[in-house]
Amino acid sequence: MPAIQLNHWYQPEPEQVQESFQAFFASLSGATVIHVNGEDATRTRVIVTLLHGNEPSGLKAIHQLFKQGMTPKTNVKFIIASVVAAKTEPVFTHRMLPGKRDLNRCFIAPYDDLQGQLAKSIQELITEYQPEAVLDIHNTSGSGPAFSVAITECEKTLALASYFTHRIIVTDIRLGSLMEVDFGCPVVTIECGGVQDREADVTALDGMMKFLNQGSLFEIQQDMALLKHPRRLQIMPESSIGYGERLNPQLDITICQDVERHNFGVTQPDDVLGYLSPDGLRHFCLDSSETGKRVEDYFAIQNGQLKCKQPLRLFMVTTRADIAKSDCLFYFVPLSD
Ligand SMILES: [Zn+2]
Structure with a gap:
């Protein structure tokens, strides 16, 4: 018996699907599974989206697909997760419910709060479906190109990612995310691009259509660029962060307003990332992975400016102070280790 019951919607016909995305979204009353029958009913694929309430590209793509009507190659279960967080005003701005x-x-024990129970229910449902592949569709909060994330670099994983993007990050950081769960099949997180980027909606829709219409899934669709084992630059719990073009003395950390332009480019030691007091590196920490590396190994303060010590590839750079605080400011991979 799952911990929390999700709503179930079976085989929506195009005429049952609301014309506007807003009306479609309004019709969802909580976490929902939409079941669609495919040509081959012996196989099932799962697409999860809206685990984060401020990341709508996946749900917009699902709405488009249903309006068009579709018969995918296999059965598909679409799982739409944080509907309540997404509906909290202003809509599509809350990554999670305030204070939750x-x-x-939450895809790791203990599952004892509501969010944990919802994660457990989703996990149990996916396990029950015995899928051949699981996709988890997201947006980044900052503007930037699409990329994917996985915990393995096997060929099947690369193939799944290649329907959406040529960029894949293989991470050894464990946070309790959906892609870390062993469903007995490849699982890939797709970051379609920034919530504000129209391109992200196109990436989500195109990628899903290809994924759903492909009979044999595991052929790599394009040359892939692999980035391995990123680190996370996190903010200490008691430290404050904001954005601006010069040091804001009210804040511990001021990050450059245009910092997201570094997404997937090469950040050089000359580039200014932000402004800090001389001992300001203490406001940062790295993820807790046992690498023996410290913030000082990668970053330095020169004349009050935050810089990197060696060329880095930055991604998932956020310009939202709340997300920088609750998650991280960005991920990075050294380019000359
Ligand atoms: Zn997300």
């Missing part, structure tokens, strides 16, 4: 845990950090 991030749902994509």
Whole structure:
């Protein structure tokens, strides 16, 4: 018996699907599974989206697909997770419900709060469906290109990612995210691009259509660029962060307003990332992975400016102070280790 009951919607016909995305979204009353029959009913694929309530590209793509009507190659279960967080005003701005845990950090015991129970229910349902592949569709909070994240670099995983993007990050960081769960099949997180980027909606829809219309899934669709084992630059719990073009003395950390332009480019030691007091590096920490590395190994303060010590590839850079605080400011991979 799952911990929390999800709503179930079976085989929506195009005429049952609301014309506008807003009306479609309004019709969902909580976490929902939409079941669609495919040509081959012996196989099932799962697409999860809206684990984060401020990341709508996946749900917009699902709405488009249902309006068009579709017969996918296999059965598909679409799982729409944080409907309540997404509906909290202003809509599509809350990553999670205010004061509650991030749902994509709850796919690991203990499951004792509501978010944990919802994660457990989703996990149990996916396990029951015995899928051949699981996709988890997200947006980044900052503007930037699409990329994917997985915990393995096997060929099947690369193939799944390649329907959406040529960029894949293989991470050894464990946070309790959905992709860390062993469903007996490949699981990939797709970051379609920034919530504000129209391109992200196109990436989500195109990628899903290809994924759903492909009979044999595991052929790599394009040359892939692999980035391995990123680190996270996190903010200490008691430290404050904001954005601006010069040091804001009210804050511990001021990050450059245009910092998201570094997403997936090469950040050089000359580049200014932000402004800090001379001992300001103490306001940062790295993820807790046992690498023996410290913030000082990668970053330095020169004349009050935050810089990197070696060329880095930054991604998932956020310009939202709340997300920088609750999750991280960005991920990075050294380019000359
Ligand atoms: Zn997300």
